[in-house]
Amino acid sequence: MTLLTVSPSGLTAVALVSVVTLAIGAYGWRFSRTTSDFFVASRSVRPALNASAIGGEYLSAASFLGVAGLVLAFGTDMLWYPVGWTAGYLVLLVLVAAPLRRSGAYTLPDFAELRFETRAVRLVSSLLVVTIGMLYLMPQFQGAGLSLGIVAGTDPWVGGVLVGVVVLVNVLFGGMRSITFVQAFQYFLKLTALLVPAMFLLAVWNDDGHPSPAGAAPASWATDMAAAGDYGLYTTYSIIIATFLGTMGLPHVVVRFYTNPDGRAARRTTLVVLVLLGLFYVLPPVYGALGRLYAPDLVAAGTTDTIVLELPGRMVDGTWGTALSALTTAGAFAAFLSTSSGLTIAVAGVISQDVIGDRLPGVRSFQAGAVAAVSAPLVLAIVAEGVGVARAVGLAFAVAASTFCPMIVLGIWWRRLTDVGAIAGLVVGGLLSGGAVVDTLLENEHTGWTAALLAQPAAWSVPTAFATMVVVSLLTPRRIPPNVARTMVRLHTPEAVELDRG
Amino acid sequence: MSPDRVRVTHPRTAGARPRPRTARSEIDAQSELGAVYMSSLLRTQGRLAAAVLLVVLLTLGSLPLLFELFPGLRELSVAGMPLPWVLLALVVYPFLVLLGWLYVRRAERNESAFTDVVGR
Numbered sequence A: 001m002t003l004l005t006v007s008p009s010g011l012t013a014v015a016l017v018s019v020v021t022l023a024i025g026a027y028g029w030r031f032s033r034t035t036s037d038f039f040v041a042s043r044s045v046r047p048a049l050n051a052s053a054i055g056g057e058y059l060s061a062a063s064f065l066g067v068a069g070l071v072l073a074f075g076t077d078m079l080w081y082p083v084g085w086t087a088g089y090l091v092l093l094v095l096v097a098a099p100l101r102r103s104g105a106y107t108l109p110d111f112a113e114l115r116f117e118t119r120a121v122r123l124v125s126s127l128l129v130v131t132i133g134m135l136y137l138m139p140q141f142q143g144a145g146l147s148l149g150i151v152a153g154t155d156p157w158v159g160g161v162l163v164g165v166v167v168l169v170n171v172l173f174g175g176m177r178s179i180t181f182v183q184a185f186q187y188f189l190k191l192t193a194l195l196v197p198a199m200f201l202l203a204v205w206n207d208d209g210h211p212s213p214a215g216a217a218p219a220s221w222a223t224d225m226a227a228a229g230d231y232g233l234y235t236t237y238s239i240i241i242a243t244f245l246g247t248m249g250l251p252h253v254v255v256r257f258y259t260n261p262d263g264r265a266a267r268r269t270t271l272v273v274l275v276l277l278g279l280f281y282v283l284p285p286v287y288g289a290l291g292r293l294y295a296p297d298l299v300a301a302g303t304t305d306t307i308v309l310e311l312p313g314r315m316v317d318g319t320w321g322t323a324l325s326a327l328t329t330a331g332a333f334a335a336f337l338s339t340s341s342g343l344t345i346a347v348a349g350v351i352s353q354d355v356i357g358d359r360l361p362g363v364r365s366f367q368a369g370a371v372a373a374v375s376a377p378l379v380l381a382i383v384a385e386g387v388g389v390a391r392a393v394g395l396a397f398a399v400a401a402s403t404f405c406p407m408i409v410l411g412i413w414w415r416r417l418t419d420v421g422a423i424a425g426l427v428v429g430g431l432l433s434g435g436a437v438v439d440t441l442l443e444n445e446h447t448g449w450t451a452a453l454l455a456q457p458a459a460w461s462v463p464t465a466f467a468t469m470v471v472v473s474l475l476t477p478r479r480i481p482p483n484v485a486r487t488m489v490r491l492h493t494p495e496a497v498e499l500d501r502g
Numbered sequence B: 001m002s003p004d005r006v007r008v009t010h011p012r013t014a015g016a017r018p019r020p021r022t023a024r025s026e027i028d029a030q031s032e033l034g035a036v037y038m039s040s041l042l043r044t045q046g047r048l049a050a051a052v053l054l055v056v057l058l059t060l061g062s063l064p065l066l067f068e069l070f071p072g073l074r075e076l077s078v079a080g081m082p083l084p085w086v087l088l089a090l091v092v093y094p095f096l097v098l099l100g101w102l103y104v105r106r107a108e109r110n111e112s113a114f115t116d117v118v119g120r
Helices: A008-029 A035-043 A047-058 A061-074 A076-095 A097-103 A108-116 A119-152 A156-207 A219-223 A229-249 A251-257 A263-281 A284-294 A297-301 A304-315 A318-359 A362-383 A389-413 A419-441 A448-455 A458-475 A484-492 B023-028 B032-058 B060-069 B083-118
Strands: none
Touching (some): A008 A318, A047 A251, A047 A263, A047 A318, A061 A076, A061 A119, A061 A263, A061 A297, A061 A304, A061 A318, A061 A389, A076 A284, A076 B032, A076 B060, A076 B083, A097 A108, A097 A389, A108 A119, A108 A318, A108 A389, A108 A419, A108 A484, A119 A156, A119 A251, A119 A304, A119 A389, A119 A419, A156 A263, A156 A284, A156 A304, A229 A251, A229 A389, A229 A448, A229 B060, A251 A318, A263 A284, A284 A304, A304 A318, A318 A362, A389 A419, A389 A458, A419 A448, A484 B032, B023 B032, B023 B083, B032 B083, B060 B083
16 A cells, blocks of 8 residues: 555545444434344334435445446446345345234344244354354455555555444444434435436546447457356356345344334335335446446456546546545445444344343343454454455355345245254255355365356355255154244234234 | 032023134134135235246346347347346336335235234
């Protein structure tokens, strides 16, 4: 990192986002009194606000920086990432949104215990929540480090620590209630931070006679749907499976559903989320495409992740260019802060319930969990540099799709799913997808099919996990939970009907 | 020794009279009839979900295969943009929202039908 790149306006933007985040959080602190406030904002968040908060939380560094960078580097195929991250919400809407809310549980392990009526599934689920959470938090801190490095020339660890501290302060004092306001604000900040500069950039491009980005790229860039070598079709479908099915298994996504007042509101919230994500995801590919014309050197340099931060300064001269760059930098920090906050809440909830338990009183135990949830991946991010942001996030999706997705979907729709079947599926799916993740993190070299299968494991690990759960459940019919009929009433009937829900 | 006094009552008092059973009490009692109500709700909602997912599979899910089998489609240009870009960067989002909206409408309708049948 060289100190020549210091950008005062970029630094101001980062400072401003951090301060505003803390200020809005402080506004929420006044309302956070009970443990229920901390975990689920006492379940009183309305669909519009809740949907903005979900959008704010979901659009991470991978969405804000990673998508544009991938499109710039690899072209059309990479559009499947934003499409899959949006379609994942449609799958979540039709399969699990209302039942998940109606289950009335705080976290995924709570859901597991409610459905299977044993502690064992709960413990396996807790372990998985912490694993997926760490896998997702680590790249957020790394992305923050890289971005702050670009605007301020700092060492990579500084940005990560900054994000970690801001998140921790908000979570420690305000919990979910305060974070809901912060997240909602950050969705609109991120949308503005991409939308406004994009309009300027498109105007400049139009003045230049709107040349085709495809003309400045290799022929395969704009048209190829299978650019990833000989196994492009497999890779594309594996990405589709991981993203479409992985969303529902992400700990920070699921915990948001418990903040809805009822199942109907959970559905409507998800629909608004679809709209918000659709609006946002139109924008990153614009940066990727314009990058082909105005910043092709980033492809050669292998630093395409910075395109969103650098493009405004390159295309617009003078003060305006600096201001627009500062805006995208602010958006990037909003992305790191919001996703890290959501993940921290989810992981802290699980650590406090299942690791700390009754050893500390409710709110204290949540706060202790939050400290653990932030510090462990922060240390990992500082120690293990060089795992790409979008890559690690993509792997988290694959693990979630291979473990929680089958457990939730079958648990909600198939009464014969047993605890033994669920555990077997979680373990098999977790080991298969997790093994591929470890292999990637160790940067082992493979060729041919082995490389393709290990780089994108979802296409084979997800069906295997589903099959394991079904087969083992059919072999253990005596393990069907005794109260499963009552649980089904609880998951599927509208709240307006007065029924015994167990 | 006379036996303890026993109060003799007519058997058909209010407490003993069988009350008309409601659909809700059938579900609560987990009777066979209650199970029928529940599996009917699950089947309706499950079929709706499956229908939406099938549409996604046949449209979005078939795109990579279509583009692989008919490479000419990739070269098509719509309004100055390559067809894959028009579909994957623009059209797909309103399409997903439309599907979601249709789903929510039908799911809520199914639930109010259930509520009407079993009563509040």
